[in-house]
Amino acid sequence: MIDMLIKKIEELQNPTVVGLDPRLNLIPSHIKEEAYNLYGKTPRAAAKAFLQFNKGIIDGICDLIPAVKPQIAMYEQYGAEGIQAYIDTVEYAKGKGLIVIGDIKRSDIASTAEAYADGHIGRVKIEEESYVVYREDTITLNPYLGYDSIEPYLGHCKNYNKGLFILVKTSNPNSGEIQDLNIGGEKLYERVGKMVQQWGEAFIGARGYSSIGAVVGATHPQQAEKLRSIMTSTYFLVPGYGAQGATAEDLKGYFNKDGLGAIINSSRGIIAAYSKAPYKSLYKEEEFSLAARAAVLDMKEDLQKLF
Amino acid sequence: MIDMLIKKIEELQNPTVVGLDPRLNLIPSHIKEEAYNLYGKTPRAAAKAFLQFNKGIIDGICDLIPAVKPQIAMYEQYGAEGIQAYIDTVEYAKGKGLIVIGDIKRSDIASTAEAYADGHIGRVKIEEESYVVYREDTITLNPYLGYDSIEPYLGHCKNYNKGLFILVKTSNPNSGEIQDLNIGGEKLYERVGKMVQQWGEAFIGARGYSSIGAVVGATHPQQAEKLRSIMTSTYFLVPGYGAQGATAEDLKGYFNKDGLGAIINSSRGIIAAYSKAPYKSLYKEEEFSLAARAAVLDMKEDLQKLF
Numbered sequence: 001m002i003d004m005l006i007k008k009i010e011e012l013q014n015p016t017v018v019g020l021d022p023r024l025n026l027i028p029s030h031i032k033e034e035a036y037n038l039y040g041k042t043p044r045a046a047a048k049a050f051l052q053f054n055k056g057i058i059d060g061i062c063d064l065i066p067a068v069k070p071q072i073a074m075y076e077q078y079g080a081e082g083i084q085a086y087i088d089t090v091e092y093a094k095g096k097g098l099i100v101i102g103d104i105k106r107s108d109i110a111s112t113a114e115a116y117a118d119g120h121i122g123r124v125k126i127e128e129e130s131y132v133v134y135r136e137d138t139i140t141l142n143p144y145l146g147y148d149s150i151e152p153y154l155g156h157c158k159n160y161n162k163g164l165f166i167l168v169k170t171s172n173p174n175s176g177e178i179q180d181l182n183i184g185g186e187k188l189y190e191r192v193g194k195m196v197q198q199w200g201e202a203f204i205g206a207r208g209y210s211s212i213g214a215v216v217g218a219t220h221p222q223q224a225e226k227l228r229s230i231m232t233s234t235y236f237l238v239p240g241y242g243a244q245g246a247t248a249e250d251l252k253g254y255f256n257k258d259g260l261g262a263i264i265n266s267s268r269g270i271i272a273a274y275s276k277a278p279y280k281s282l283y284k285e286e287e288f289s290l291a292a293r294a295a296v297l298d299m300k301e302d303l304q305k306l307f
Numbered sequence: 308m309i310d311m312l313i314k315k316i317e318e319l320q321n322p323t324v325v326g327l328d329p330r331l332n333l334i335p336s337h338i339k340e341e342a343y344n345l346y347g348k349t350p351r352a353a354a355k356a357f358l359q360f361n362k363g364i365i366d367g368i369c370d371l372i373p374a375v376k377p378q379i380a381m382y383e384q385y386g387a388e389g390i391q392a393y394i395d396t397v398e399y400a401k402g403k404g405l406i407v408i409g410d411i412k413r414s415d416i417a418s419t420a421e422a423y424a425d426g427h428i429g430r431v432k433i434e435e436e437s438y439v440v441y442r443e444d445t446i447t448l449n450p451y452l453g454y455d456s457i458e459p460y461l462g463h464c465k466n467y468n469k470g471l472f473i474l475v476k477t478s479n480p481n482s483g484e485i486q487d488l489n490i491g492g493e494k495l496y497e498r499v500g501k502m503v504q505q506w507g508e509a510f511i512g513a514r515g516y517s518s519i520g521a522v523v524g525a526t527h528p529q530q531a532e533k534l535r536s537i538m539t540s541t542y543f544l545v546p547g548y549g550a551q552g553a554t555a556e557d558l559k560g561y562f563n564k565d566g567l568g569a570i571i572n573s574s575r576g577i578i579a580a581y582s583k584a585p586y587k588s589l590y591k592e593e594e595f596s597l598a599a600r601a602a603v604l605d606m607k608e609d610l611q612k613l614f
Contacts, residue, residue, distance in 0.1 A: 021418075021419070023418065023422075024432075024433065024434075036434075041433040041434045041435070041436040042433060042436070042438070043431060043433065043438055043440060045433065046431070046433050071415075071419055073413070073415055073419045073420070073422040073423045073426075074419070074422050076390075076422070076423065076426055077422040077423065077425050077426030077427075077431050077440065078426065078431060078440065079390060079391070079394055079426070079440045079441070080387040080388070080390045080391040080394065081387070082426075083383075083386060083387045083390045084386070084387040087386055087387065105413070105414045105415055105449075106380070106412070107412045107414060107449045107451075107474075108378075108380055108412055109477070109479040110479065111328075111330065112328070112378055112380045112381070113380070115330075115380040115381050115383070115384040116380045116383065116384065118384050119380075119383055119384030119385065119386070119389075120384075124350060124353070124384050124385060125331075126331065126348040126349060126350065126352065126353050127331075127343075127348045128348070129348040129349070131349070131350055133350060133384065133385065133386045134386070142412075142414045142449050142451050142452075143451070143485060144414075144449050144450070144451040144474060144477075144485055144486070145449075145474070145477050145479055145481070145482060145485075145486075146479065146481035146482055146483070146484030146485050146486070147481045147484055148479040148480060148481040148482070149479070167414075167451060167452070170416070170451075170452050172416040172417065172452060172453065172455040172456070173455060174452070174453035174454045174455040175452060175453055175455070176453070177453035177454055177502070178450060178451055178452075178453050178495070178498075178499065178502075179451070179452075179453070181490045181495065181498065182490060182491060183488045183489060183490050183495070184488075184489060188485070188488065188490070188495070191485075191488065192485065195484070195485075
């Protein structure tokens, strides 16, 4: 999986992943109205509007970026219809050649973790039949339960050419409450980082990086530099650029000297660009797709400063 | 929420929660065959079979236990149809008077956590309309991201009379890998336990317990005794009895002197009782509901030894 991601990053000269985290107040009115007219003001309408919006965003940016990251919570809240919109979004993005990072942050063990693994990055078996359900290329996981909560996914990474990004140091203000606790001369997130590096060593591809990556928030540049030095073959998925306050300058330490090692996520900064300066005055609401494209190009230019 | 749970535990003299974690190889053939005849060997058939099976289990035991705990992974793996079976299971259980603990172990922050909170224990808003989607009474959460990943749920606990069970010390063999790390004279799980106790103090009900509970695995009786002493008003949800090897004797330290403070989960030991000794020789596969009832009564008798 990781070689596929690196190839696309290099081809496009762009280490950007766009977060598909729609919410109703970010969806242009014409899309919402169409859905409400068809389905009423219902969870079904919200789910249909999300899918329609995502298709527009994907169409606008799919030739510029290697990957998208749908956040399943936004869809799951609407029940079965929401989950279907998530699945349809994944399928649409893959049809457009994008790598899909499912931001699911699941944490469970044994047969429960196997069920998540089968559904999201493997195949579910119904007697002698088997089905691909969610179809993500890689998913995020939470490590608090230890290796038992990671191991059930590893076989699927091998067998189906998939990957993981495991939470190490998250971008939120209170991430330190648990992750920064001191354990024998190091921080908990450093220890977890070492575990992730070790778990990933059996999954290193042709370019020296592992398909088992880590989530390291853009809001912690110093900690990231430390992690970069101990997690040499681990790819970082970096949330927090843009809306959460991090800038390109903060991101230098997330990359290795080869210019690889990190993929930077922006969500609202791209998908809701049409509603924000400077794009708001340049694009109509109906042109949200073009505004997203412009925002991706600006982000690419911003990130180029790093190389 | 917690007062409602305690009232039911006392009325029924039974601190048992039954885990509704179906998997196809535990479902009686007649249910599977019916679903396959209607829908083929598809994820839809699996989801329909799960719901049918759960209804049988719930009918057999709903007058004996206070709560059930469906594990969402088992349903989520089958996509939208699976999620619908989960939602329908929650609704059916609530219709039979059971408290529902949604075992979702979500971990996310800010608007993402709000989306989970709205969907699972609140209401999702579509313009001026709002809907209840999943309808659980309480859900499990993973604390690795800190208070940011808990806080968005707390308002809903207050406004909708709901609860949480936050992972503190899990029952799996490798739970210690991260949870048992030493941080300044105590273990990480003890520190997390203190946080949960503190987060819960604003949610203490009439009986002195908080609606913000903790998950403490049955496989760690010594650690539980320590946690019991520092988490005096926190209710423990205790997985690991039965299939994972813990016995009633291991559970004494999970309870307070008032005989309250813990609810003990059994999943396969109850729902698949029909397939295991001693019930297998007493009940036909079609009588899985009666076998589950017998297993619940045996578990109740076993737990009575503690009081």
